[in-house]
Amino acid sequence: MELLFVILIGLFFAAAVYLMLSKFLVRVLLGVVLLGNAVNLSLFTNGRILRDVPPIIPAGHDVPATLTANPLPQALILTAIVISFSFFAFLLVLVYRAYQDLGTDNANEMRVAEPENDPLPPAGY
Amino acid sequence: MAVSPADLSAAFVMTPVAPADWLVVLPPAWCILAGAVLLMLRKSVRLQAMIAIPALAILVLVDALLLVHVSQNGPVTMVMGRWLPPFGIAFTADLTGVLFALAGAVVALAGSVHALSDIDGTGRRYGFYPFLLLLMAGVSGAFLTGDIFNLYVWFEVLLISSFGLIVLGSEARQIDGAIKYAFLNLVATTLFLIATGYLYGIFGTLNMADIAVKAAAGRADLPLMTLATLYLVAFGMKAAAFPVNFWLPASYHTPRVVVSALFAGLLTKVGIYALLRTLIMLFPIEREELSVVIALAGVATMLVGALGALGQSDIRRLLGYVVISGIGVMLVGLSLGSPGGVGGAIFYALHSMVVMTALYMVAGLAGRLAGTFDLNRLGGLHTRSALFSTLSLVLFFAVSGLPPFSGFWPKVMVAKAAMDIGAWWLVAAVFLTGFLTTIALGRVFALAYWRPAGEALPDAAIPASALLPLVALTALTVGFGLFPNALLATIQHAAQGLADPRAYIGSVFPGVN
Numbered sequence: 001m002e003l004l005f006v007i008l009i010g011l012f013f014a015a016a017v018y019l020m021l022s023k024f025l026v027r028v029l030l031g032v033v034l035l036g037n038a039v040n041l042s043l044f045t046n047g048r049i050l051r052d053v054p055p056i057i058p059a060g061h062d063v064p065a066t067l068t069a070n071p072l073p074q075a076l077i078l079t080a081i082v083i084s085f086s087f088f089a090f091l092l093v094l095v096y097r098a099y100q101d102l103g104t105d106n107a108n109e110m111r112v113a114e115p116e117n118d119p120l121p122p123a124g125y
Numbered sequence: 126m127a128v129s130p131a132d133l134s135a136a137f138v139m140t141p142v143a144p145a146d147w148l149v150v151l152p153p154a155w156c157i158l159a160g161a162v163l164l165m166l167r168k169s170v171r172l173q174a175m176i177a178i179p180a181l182a183i184l185v186l187v188d189a190l191l192l193v194h195v196s197q198n199g200p201v202t203m204v205m206g207r208w209l210p211p212f213g214i215a216f217t218a219d220l221t222g223v224l225f226a227l228a229g230a231v232v233a234l235a236g237s238v239h240a241l242s243d244i245d246g247t248g249r250r251y252g253f254y255p256f257l258l259l260l261m262a263g264v265s266g267a268f269l270t271g272d273i274f275n276l277y278v279w280f281e282v283l284l285i286s287s288f289g290l291i292v293l294g295s296e297a298r299q300i301d302g303a304i305k306y307a308f309l310n311l312v313a314t315t316l317f318l319i320a321t322g323y324l325y326g327i328f329g330t331l332n333m334a335d336i337a338v339k340a341a342a343g344r345a346d347l348p349l350m351t352l353a354t355l356y357l358v359a360f361g362m363k364a365a366a367f368p369v370n371f372w373l374p375a376s377y378h379t380p381r382v383v384v385s386a387l388f389a390g391l392l393t394k395v396g397i398y399a400l401l402r403t404l405i406m407l408f409p410i411e412r413e414e415l416s417v418v419i420a421l422a423g424v425a426t427m428l429v430g431a432l433g434a435l436g437q438s439d440i441r442r443l444l445g446y447v448v449i450s451g452i453g454v455m456l457v458g459l460s461l462g463s464p465g466g467v468g469g470a471i472f473y474a475l476h477s478m479v480v481m482t483a484l485y486m487v488a489g490l491a492g493r494l495a496g497t498f499d500l501n502r503l504g505g506l507h508t509r510s511a512l513f514s515t516l517s518l519v520l521f522f523a524v525s526g527l528p529p530f531s532g533f534w535p536k537v538m539v540a541k542a543a544m545d546i547g548a549w550w551l552v553a554a555v556f557l558t559g560f561l562t563t564i565a566l567g568r569v570f571a572l573a574y575w576r577p578a579g580e581a582l583p584d585a586a587i588p589a590s591a592l593l594p595l596v597a598l599t600a601l602t603v604g605f606g607l608f609p610n611a612l613l614a615t616i617q618h619a620a621q622g623l624a625d626p627r628a629y630i631g632s633v634f635p636g637v638n
Contacts (some may be wrong), residue, residue, distance in 0.1 A: 020312070025304065028308060032308065032311060032312070032315075035312070035315055036315060039315055039318050039319050039322065042319065042322055042323075043318075043322040043325075046322055046323070046325060046326035072325070073322070073325060076274060076322070076325070079274075079278065080318060083278075083281045084315075086285065087281075087284075087285070087311055090285070090288055090307070091307055091308070091311070094288075094292070094300065094303060094304060094307060095304070097295070097300055098300045098301065098304055101295075101297045101300050102297055102300065102301060107304070107305075110301045110304065111301075112297050112298045112300075112301040113298050113299075113301040113302040113305075113375055113376065113378070113379050114374075114375055118437075118438065118439075119438050119499075119501060120436060120438060121436075121437065121438040121500040121501065121568065121572070122438075122500065122501055122572060125571075125572060125576045
């Protein structure tokens with residue numbers, strides 16, 4: 001099961017990096033979303049993947065009787081999902097606003113902040 | 126009813142928390158509270174500043190009290206939910222963290238006063254002050270937390286607040302800058318999360334003191350080098366180290382000048398702090414192996430910053446490169462790893478927080494007086510205000526590392542630490558950078574201040590609320606330049622506490638050592 005997940009995470013990372021290398025912001029945005037999910041899955045795999053074993057310690061024991069999945073990484077993922085979702089929402093609005101204001105979603109053509117032929121400072125006066 | 130053989134009360138803190146220990150969580154908690162109040166009063170433009178400035182003044186006071194408490198009693202720990210560490214999320218304040226938090230609070234207070242004349246009613250209605258308070262919650266939390274996943278959460282808190290600040294005004298230029306800032310910083314925090322996930326997989330704990338103990342015990346069998354490298358890349362990106370620095374000059378000149386000033390003072394230094402915390406305290410052996418890489422990155426960062434500053438005609442963009450070159454000096458200090466090097470990095474970070482904020486304020490006022498930020502058109506500023514001109518020159522010298530200002534001592538510490546191990550190329554790079562920065566800023570002074578005004582200057586005066594924080598920050602840099610002894614001694618203690626975290630661990634796990 002873990003091996004399957006590891007391969008899946010690798011595919012997620014590869015797709016995320018491929019998308020983020022694009023100059024079109026919508027693709028970069030999708031890449032960021034995939035990257036977040038790849039990280040969440042890798043955290044998930046970190047805590048063991050087992051079916052139908054609740055992490056409950058039976059009465060009279062100090063440790064669980066059988067191997068269980070660690071619930072803490074799942075709590076971490078929950079935090080990370082909330083954060084990455086809110087960032088996704090913000091970036092989506094930002095990209096849309098950039099498309100409206102700058103008339104492009106091509107990062108190469110966004111040269112308002114860093115103009116292409118910026119003059120050099122004067123050499124003397 | 127079944128009775129568990131384990132005594133659960135052993136997992137809880139049963140003694141009441143000492144009143145002074147509440148100081149540890151007060152900075153972020155106070156900022157969140159004040160930020161929430163400000164959010165409710167979002168439409169009352171006048172009330173915003175009247176609440177935010179006293180709130181930040183109280184934050185400075187709390188951080189100062191915490192500094193006194195920590196320097197007298199050593200690191201202080203408080204655990205959330207009264208669980209014992211490593212089960213509860215711990216807040217641990219040591220000297221390094223508190224020094225950074227105090228400097229950050231001072232910078233934020235100065236920025237909040239300076240913003241009175243820089244942020245208009247619209248900017249306040251769109252939430253400048255709430256964002257500032259929430260940004261400070263993130264920054265203070267990051268400096269004081271003792272839990273590495275909690276550090277990630279504070280990073281996200283300060284990142285989302287900084288997004289709010291950078292788009293304030295939503296001009297096309299800002300949207301452009303914000304896109305680059307937002308995407309690259311988000312990737313950096315995601316890298317941080319990847320590293321933290323693996324770290325939990327390896328150690329089964331997120332408490333930094335616990336990690337320090339377990340890393341020291343089981344170093345031989347664990348893939349710690351991978352972790353150290355991931356953290357180096359993630360935090361290096363946050364700190365704008367070469368070659369992952371390109372988001373900074375693309376975005377820092379776009380927002381309102383006071384926002385740039387706050388960013389330059391606070392954000393990259395959080396990255397440096399996290400680098401110090403992870404590489405010096407948690408993974409010292411791995412840092413030793415990476416030291417050549419960090420030193421090369423530091424030298425490249427310094428030179429890219431200094432040369433970039435020479436090539437800019439917009440003074441705000443020029444300052445963005447100066448921020449980067451300062452990060453290079455801190456990275457060189459980090460790469461040396463000796464108490465002198467780490468102390469130099471801490472001192473330089475504190476100095477850079479104060480001076481870079483003040484310099485962006487100078488740029489903003491120069492732009493306000495002359496109506497432009499372009500070196501080709503600026504001129505005649507000295508005749509407009511001799512006081513402003515003098516303050517600017519002091520800050521230009523301070524950031525170039527000339528004595529007797531605060532930039533001089535950390536550079537001496539880093540250079541001395543480099544000489545001690547015979548790394549002459551690092552010493553040469555530090556001095557060459559200082560030389561190039563002096564030229565870049567000396568030219569700004571010659572062109573913008575001494576050169577007669579080419580065109581009629583707009584009729585603008587500097588309001589007292591904009592000048593006061595500038596005077597205060599300049600006084601700090603002159604004061605710590607002339608009388609560095611007390612600060613130097615504190616920083617030496619802080620650097621030793623990072624390199625030898627026994628006191629830190631002892632405060633989290635009383636009775637272990």
